[in-house]
Amino acid sequence: MTATETATTATEKTTFDVLVIGAGISGMYQLHLLREEGLSVRVLEAGSDVGGTWHWNRYPGARLDSESYSYQYAFATDMLEDWDWSELFAGQPELERYYQTVADRYDLRRDIEFDTRVTAMAFDEQANTWTVTTDTGKTFVAPLVITCTGVLSAPIYPHIPGIDRFKGERYHTALWPAETVTLENKKVIVIGTGATGIQAITEVAKTAGHLTVFQRTANWAVPLRNQAMTPERMAEIRAGYPDMFENLQHTFSGFLHDWDPVPTTAYTPEELQERFQQAWNGPGFAKWMGLPNDIASSAEANQKWCDFLVERIRERVTDPATAALLTPNDHYFGTKRVPCESGYYEVFNQDNVDLISLKQNPILEITETGVRTETGDIDADVIIFATGFEAFSGALKRIDITGVGGITLEQAWSDGPVTYLGVQVAGFPNLFIMGGPHGKGGHGNGPRCAEKVQEWMTDFAKHIFDESIVRVEADPAAQREWSDEVQERAMKGLMAQTKSAFFGDNLADDDPAKPRKRTYLAYVGALDEYVDRLKNLTKNGYPGFVITS
Ligand code: NAP
Numbered sequence: 001m002t003a004t005e006t007a008t009t010a011t012e013k014t015t016f017d018v019l020v021i022g023a024g025i026s027g028m029y030q031l032h033l034l035r036e037e038g039l040s041v042r043v044l045e046a047g048s049d050v051g052g053t054w055h056w057n058r059y060p061g062a063r064l065d066s067e068s069y070s071y072q073y074a075f076a077t078d079m080l081e082d083w084d085w086s087e088l089f090a091g092q093p094e095l096e097r098y099y100q101t102v103a104d105r106y107d108l109r110r111d112i113e114f115d116t117r118v119t120a121m122a123f124d125e126q127a128n129t130w131t132v133t134t135d136t137g138k139t140f141v142a143p144l145v146i147t148c149t150g151v152l153s154a155p156i157y158p159h160i161p162g163i164d165r166f167k168g169e170r171y172h173t174a175l176w177p178a179e180t181v182t183l184e185n186k187k188v189i190v191i192g193t194g195a196t197g198i199q200a201i202t203e204v205a206k207t208a209g210h211l212t213v214f215q216r217t218a219n220w221a222v223p224l225r226n227q228a229m230t231p232e233r234m235a236e237i238r239a240g241y242p243d244m245f246e247n248l249q250h251t252f253s254g255f256l257h258d259w260d261p262v263p264t265t266a267y268t269p270e271e272l273q274e275r276f277q278q279a280w281n282g283p284g285f286a287k288w289m290g291l292p293n294d295i296a297s298s299a300e301a302n303q304k305w306c307d308f309l310v311e312r313i314r315e316r317v318t319d320p321a322t323a324a325l326l327t328p329n330d331h332y333f334g335t336k337r338v339p340c341e342s343g344y345y346e347v348f349n350q351d352n353v354d355l356i357s358l359k360q361n362p363i364l365e366i367t368e369t370g371v372r373t374e375t376g377d378i379d380a381d382v383i384i385f386a387t388g389f390e391a392f393s394g395a396l397k398r399i400d401i402t403g404v405g406g407i408t409l410e411q412a413w414s415d416g417p418v419t420y421l422g423v424q425v426a427g428f429p430n431l432f433i434m435g436g437p438h439g440k441g442g443h444g445n446g447p448r449c450a451e452k453v454q455e456w457m458t459d460f461a462k463h464i465f466d467e468s469i470v471r472v473e474a475d476p477a478a479q480r481e482w483s484d485e486v487q488e489r490a491m492k493g494l495m496a497q498t499k500s501a502f503f504g505d506n507l508a509d510d511d512p513a514k515p516r517k518r519t520y521l522a523y524v525g526a527l528d529e530y531v532d533r534l535k536n537l538t539k540n541g542y543p544g545f546v547i548t549s
């Protein structure tokens with residue numbers, strides 16, 4: 001490829017070396033890296049500003065559950081010097097401000113087209129370029145497209161009859177309006193009790209007149225243990241940044257907490273309770289990734305931790321029937337995303353809060369004034385859908401992507417996503433995925449998992465332009481091997497026994513987006529293992545890709 005630019009001014013220009021889709025955590029860094037290499041880049045972003053997840057998910061209570069300082073850009077070195085985090089686990093407004101400040105400092109916005117949603121893209125087999133169509137009517141062309149569309153950015157609504165009939169206010173947590181939403185003294189319904197719902201419910205319950213929570217599946221939630229940061233603590237953390245960033249490349253998913261190699265079997269029953277109590281008292285994922293590592297693989301070990309958690313729920317929820325309803329009975333701990341909470345269980349001791357199990361009392365329909373259940377109508381001023389996402393693949397499938405021979409990505413993935421190393425799909429040359437199925441990019445501690453993948457991508461992009469390569473495409477055999485490996489490894493673990501968004505089980509059976517085969521959507525291995533595999537490609541001349549100069 002040669003670095004070609006066809007038009008004269010920045011605003012008129014529609015042909016670039018690289019088009020990046022998405023200006024979230026990944027897209028911002030990708031832009032910075034590619035620009036440093038002298039490539040002409042345009043980022044197309046559906047939102048009105050940078051930040052991705054932290055731009056869209058502005059629902060009440062939205063907050064990090066990775067420690068704030070572990071979740072910032074390592075590359076933004078001047079900000080490491082002068083950005084003080086106000087809380088151990090920052091709330092959405094602070095995170096949004098952080099990513100906006102990065103955009104200011106690194107002058108990123110001049111190369112980002114905001115309020116521009118990519119609707120379709122088609123590969124031109126003669127020119128070896130992608131034509132990218134947007135909802136503004138503007139079309140862009142580039143030989144290389146890199147998607148940074150996020151793994152949790154395609155919201156889903158439940159398939160409940162009458163969902164559009166409701167005359168009150170209706171919000172999805174991932175599409176929360178920027179304008180202030182007042183819930184004070186209102187009758188509010190929240191549907192969904194995942195990591196998002198649990199944060200939102202805790203916050204909404206503080207001011208709502210009445211809150212009804214609809215729970216489909218009880219979740220194993222653990223205390224976040226947020227606290228204010230002091231200047232002394234911030235100084236201490238800042239002094240340790242170089243070591244921290246290096247260490248985080250070698251924890252399982254880029255978190256500060258890592259699986260403890262001492263298994264539960266090494267402890268006496270009394271010692272194990274002490275070990276569990278120590279984890280329980282710790283921050284955030286100390287109670288997940290910081291646990292004895294056999295909890296991730298052994299049903300027996302996992303059950304011991306579940307038993308400990310059941311006791312904590314019983315201690316915190318006054319009504320035994322409500323405590324029982326809040327106690328998971330169908331999945332092992334950590335086989336779904338573990339929500340971190342700050343007073344969630346106590347919410348159900350409040351007089352203004354009701355919990356309804358959808359398994360016992362399903363919603364039959366949504367009416368003009370609320371919801372109709374089997375046991376009666378519940379009126380609401382506001383319905384909040386905390387019902388999650390078409391995870392990992394949804395954002396890409398919602399773009400009409402046509403590759404070689406007129407095959408669409410949706411067709412290629414109809415049996416479930418297949419990829420080569422999570423970065424490419426056979427039949428879609430010159431298209432690279434930075435956060436999607438089967439990869440580690442953007443999954444786990446977002447910035448930590450994304451950055452090495454994007455640095456690898458930047459080296460590859462430079463190689464492509466330096467060597468006048470016109471076409472790079474995943475070899476179907478390499479893709480098969482990788483996709484089979486991902487699936488086989490996932491099926492060996494406890495996660496395979498649980499219905500979860502990691503397998504697309506959260507999509508309704510009648511949802512056309514639901515893959516025909518139950519496919520694991522993420523990547524089961526450790527971050528450094530994944531990054532090493534990418535780096536080995538670079539060292540060995542990119543095996544598994546068909547490269548045409
Ligand atoms: P989620 O984990 O998929 O939870 C969605 C909830 O909605 C679940 O309780 C689900 O029930 C329920 N639900 C889905 N479809 C439904 C339907 N048709 N009827 C009734 N209930 C339905 O989604 P999420 O809570 O938005 O979390 C998504 C991801 O966002 C998490 O995995 C996490 O990675 C991320 N997140 C991160 C943070 C953070 O970093 N602080 C905070 C929040 C979220 P089932 O369990 O039965 O499917």
